[in-house]
Amino acid sequence: MNDRVPPHDLAAEQVVLGSMMLNHEAVAIAVERLRPEDFYRNAHGVIFASIIGAWADREPTDEIAIATRLQVAGDLARIGGPIGLHALVEAVPVAASIGYYAKTVAERANVRRIIEAGTRIAQMAYESNGEIGELPAHATKLIANAVDDRQQAGLTHVSEMVNDSLDAIEEARNGGRxxxxxxxxxxxxxxxxxxxxxxxxxxxxxxxxxxxxxxxxxxxxxxxxxxxxxxxxxxxxxxxxxxxxxxxxxxxxxxxxxxxxxxxxxxxxxxxxxxxxxxxxxxxxxxxxxxxxxxxxxxxxxxxxxxxxxxxxxxxxxxxxxxxxxxxxxxxxxxxxxxxxxxxxxxxxxxxxxxxxxxxxxxxxxxxxxxxxxxxxxxxxxxxxxxxxxxxxxxxxxxxxxxxxxxxxxxxxxxxxxxxxxxxxxxxxxxxxxxxxx
The missing domain is CATH 3.40.50.300 (P-loop containing nucleotide triphosphate hydrolases)
Structure with a gap:
């Protein structure tokens, strides 16, 4: 079981990164759904972070600009150099949907986090000396927190926020300070x-x-x-x-x-x-x-x-x-x-x-x-x-x-x-x- 390879999709990771270097709008979509640690291959996470950094600085995100940025950071060689970046761009299908591939990468990352949480739960169970204690509560929390909920984020209609805002005012009203x-x-x-x-x-x-x-x-x-x-x-x-x-x-x-x-x-x-x-x-x-x-x-x-x-x-x-x-x-x-x-x-x-x-x-x-x-x-x-x-x-x-x-x-x-x-x-x-x- 220890020899199993954690779930991942390198092809989807490549399409996401290639799309981001081809289309500035793809960066805005990816940044809402992914983090560097969501990428299975470490080099892909480094490239993603560099693209996001350029995007945040309002700089170009094409492969030449990212190669320069990675070179300055001292990371270009370890991600495969300019050839590695170009291969990512070449991996993008003509009609690629960045949303679909970003979702795939995020889902694989969530499954890996669930596996990690399961491993921690098993370790906690072994260390509990057979006493149930708060183990179920901790296990539930670990699993719940393992899944990144950013897919639920984004623009929300105010009708879904009104009750929470009134609750906050009421709490402040009743709480003195x-x-x-x-x-x-x-x-x-x-x-x-x-x-x-x-x-x-x-x-x-x-x-x-x-x-x-x-x-x-x-x-x-x-x-x-x-x-x-x-x-x-x-x-x-x-x-x-x-x-x-x-x-x-x-x-x-x-x-x-x-x-x-x-x-x-x-x-x-x-x-x-x-x-x-x-x-x-x-x-x-x-x-x-x-x-x-x-x-x-x-x-x-x-x-x-x-x-x-x-x-x-x-x-x-x-x-x-x-x-x-x-x-x-x-x-x-x-x-x-x-x-x-x-x-x-x-x-x-x-x-x-x-x-x-x-x-x-x-x-x-x-x-x-x-x-x-x-x-x-x-x-x-x-x-x-x-x-x-x-x-x-x-x-x-x-x-x-x-x-x-x-x-x-x-x-x-x-x-x-x-x-x-x-x-x-x-x-x-x-x-x-x-x-x-x-």
Whole structure:
């Protein structure tokens, strides 16, 4: 059985790729139905990704243009060179229907995913020690998630959407702060109604302003208070550091003492209890290196397929790479920004990404950050649904009468008002606190 070749149709794959290089309109059809990973032959997936990239950049998609693009990327030789591309074009029948062949490729890919899901189910069953437990539920979810439902997507009549839209309004009406994912920072939740499915949220600030703190605090509240699964991709801290921060926030034991191990017996008891609560929380942490955007997206999709994610936190943007060569860092950041936005939409959950601000505010009398201080790319401002800028007066003026207040500035809110709200910063415990409402 292990010698069986997974279902595939190389001829259909060839016709799809050849059609895309012959007809620009064929690209628009294929992009709605296929992904690079749907192709059985790896070289075909590479070619498909290159054609889609050219199409997205509004560049020609003919075989000469794609050969040049693949050459620049260093992929031309491994896909068979210009001769290989020409063979794909030659494989297209005179009256080829791109829709039919794309459907064939997608169906074969779905069957392969079902086979893979079946293998995972069998493995889970062997590892269950004969106990049924939640195995049926996991198996059902694996099979359901194995089949790509993009064939169901596309233009939909508004009559099919009205009930869902009214349900969302009713949920917000009955839920106080709204139907979004709450952060536990009440002033922020009141101002935004919570983070919404599919939103890209940027939390930005200069070093020491609490970007990472807000991301982890939001994840902690979602996972531990709302019991919804979150994923944290940390490119700066180790998973141990993230856990130390959670323990500090939960126990009111200074993070510096936890890191140094300067703990009393009573402190150790508190941390042990906090650790037990964290262990029971639906929190996923990935600190592996390198964490490129494609790796983050793939792992988030895989986690979401197993159990839906309510929130994804990425810390932080400037440390992410795309995994391929870019002309400059601005182009790379633009690609990352667009990729994060697409990931949020695909998963149907908010993605919070921390970002560093440039030094422009250091030269201003008023140190409060502005939207224009986002580093490296205007695409960040364009793609984000919500941009939160963090500012603490006491960082620049230790004698400020505002003490540990932190300004949470809503510099952009696609579906709401901009402005600022105030929270408390207890960074010795790595947390935000809610201030009394006046």
């Amino acid at each position: 709204g139907a979004g994912i709450l952060t536990g920072i009440h002033a922020l939740d009141d101002a935004t109604g919570g983070f919404r499915p599919g939103q890209m949220i940027i939390v930005a600030g200069r070093p020491g302003m609490g970007k990472s703190v807000m991301g982890i605090e939001a994840a902690r509240d979602v996972a531990m208070s709302q019991r919804k699964q979150v994923a944290i991709f940390t490119l700066e801290m180790s998973r141990t550091e993230v856990l130390h921060r959670l323990y500090s926030a939960m126990t009111s034991i200074e993070i510096s003492r936890i890191v140094r191990g300067q703990l009393s017996d009573a402190d150790w008891t508190k941390i042990s209890r906090a650790a037990a609560q964290v262990a029971d929380a639906p929190i996923l942490i990935d600190d592996s290196a390198p964490l490129t955007l494609p790796i983050i997206a793939a792992r988030a999709r895989r986690a979401h397929a197993r159990s839906p994610l309510a929130l994804v936190v990425i810390d932080y943007l400037q440390l992410i790479k795309t995994g391929r060569r870019a002309e400059n860092r601005q182009q790379e950041v633009t690609e990352i920004s667009q990729g994060v936005k697409l990931l949020a939409k695909e998963l149907g959950c908010p993605v919070l990404i921390a970002a560093q601000l440039n030094r422009n505010n250091e030269g201003r009398t008023d140190k409060r950050p502005q939207l224009s201080d986002l580093r490296e790319s205007g695409s960040l401002e364009q793609d984000a649904d919500l941009v939160i800028l963090l500012h603490r007066d006491n960082y620049y003026d230790p004698d400020t009468p505002r003490g540990n207040e932190i300004d949470v500035i809503l510099a952009k809110q696609r579906s709401g008002q901009t402005g600022a709200v105030v929270a408390g910063a207890q960074f010795e415990y790595v947390r935000f606190v809610n201030l009394p409402q006046l």
